[in-house]
Amino acid sequence: MDRVTVIIPAYNVENHIEKCIKSVIVQSYTDLEILVVDDGSLDQTPEILKQFSLLDERIKVVTQDNKGVAAARNTGLREATGNYIAFVDSDDYVLPNYISNLMFLMKWYDADVSATRISNIRMNNQAEADDCRNLVQDQTIVMSGKEALNSLLLRKEIAVAVYGKLYQRELFEENVFPEGKIYEDLAVVPFILAKSKTVSYNPVSDYYYVTDRNMSIMNKQFDARNYDRIQASKNLQVLKTQFPELRDSLDFQYIRSIIQVMNNLVATDDYHKRELFELKLEASKYIDRLIRSNAIGIKDKLLVKSVDLPLILLKIMSKMYKFIYK
Structure with a gap:
């Protein structure tokens, strides 16, 4: 063996x-x-x-x-x-x-x-x-x-x-x-x-x-280490050289990580408005192309489009994320 x-x-x-x-x-x-x-x-x-x-x-x-x-x-x-x-x-x-x-x-x-x-x-x-x-x-x-x-x-x-x-x-x-x-x-x-x-x-x-681990990072209030998710997804962009046909999928992973961190931010007492605005601005660069992409499914396009919501409606976006990915 x-x-x-x-x-x-x-x-x-x-x-x-x-x-x-x-x-x-x-x-x-x-x-x-x-x-x-x-x-x-x-x-x-x-x-x-x-x-x-x-x-x-x-x-x-x-x-x-x-x-x-x-x-x-x-x-x-x-x-x-x-x-x-x-x-x-x-x-x-x-x-x-x-x-x-x-x-x-x-x-x-x-x-x-x-x-x-x-x-x-x-x-x-x-x-x-x-x-x-x-x-x-x-x-x-x-x-x-x-x-x-x-x-x-x-x-x-x-x-x-x-x-x-x-x-x-x-x-x-x-x-x-x-x-x-x-x-x-x-x-x-x-x-x-x-x-x-x-x-x-x-x-x-x-x-x-x-799922309900007491020590889990997912069960805590916002932790700056959540940005590690965005960085890890951003590092995957180098794979576009090896697999150019996966460009939209790699970009979607990056945008989804940004949205997940935005959800973590909005769940805290302090809205972190400046950080939310910066993340929203970064994600918006990819929205139009991903909405038109044949690689991305309907619910994923809905998630991407949610970035367009005004900051005041981010809590709705958070609930939307949990609903479509439950």
Whole structure:
């Protein structure tokens, strides 16, 4: 069997890490290296990880000072010995066939990246990971790297998240996570897909993302680090050289990031009027062309057009965004 390194970054997750690790231990695909990077936890996480490492020799715990999830993932990549790489977040969990499904998609279709669907679930309504879900028959989609990239940019089959996928290890040789930044998946995954020849996807749902995380950046008031989303999307513009036919999709990703940050700003008590005006001005440069684009769907054009709303109506835009992308 080909070894898969499962990288799990962990920071102060004493209430969740046990469920996460147990779900990886019971994988039907057994040739695993389970690499948990403790990112300077201050709670009982280190003790829990120590106990697990004594129970299963496949578990390796690496400890570092707190540097953030991007740095923890990079540490995992440096320490990995597997031929393939998978990521699981420490407060999420997976079903027992998760890795075997991804490996089948990888091998059968000679893919560089394989992916399955990610399910959102609330923390207080979690199902037990006790069933083995098989691939959805006759629904596998095989894409080129360009097609997979376009799928991600337009929010179709391929999610931007680094988890929910299996990767050939060498894809990370020139792609590492930007440390000290958030939205690090957006900064890396599109470049991974652009580097891939073949990407296989099946809509089996065997990765569970816990939506109401107390530490999640998405559950906080506006944080200046939200601008990292815009910068990550702007950095993707270099892919226009490699894929000029994806210009509109890349621009839409950039505009959507701007709109998402505008939504974050308007949700705070202080409207940040100057920042909102500057973001609105930047986004307006792309509106006319994207509205006419054949690459962009109706609901996406509606989102783009919402930038034209007066600043006083931005709260309506925020509600519109949540409605059309719910």
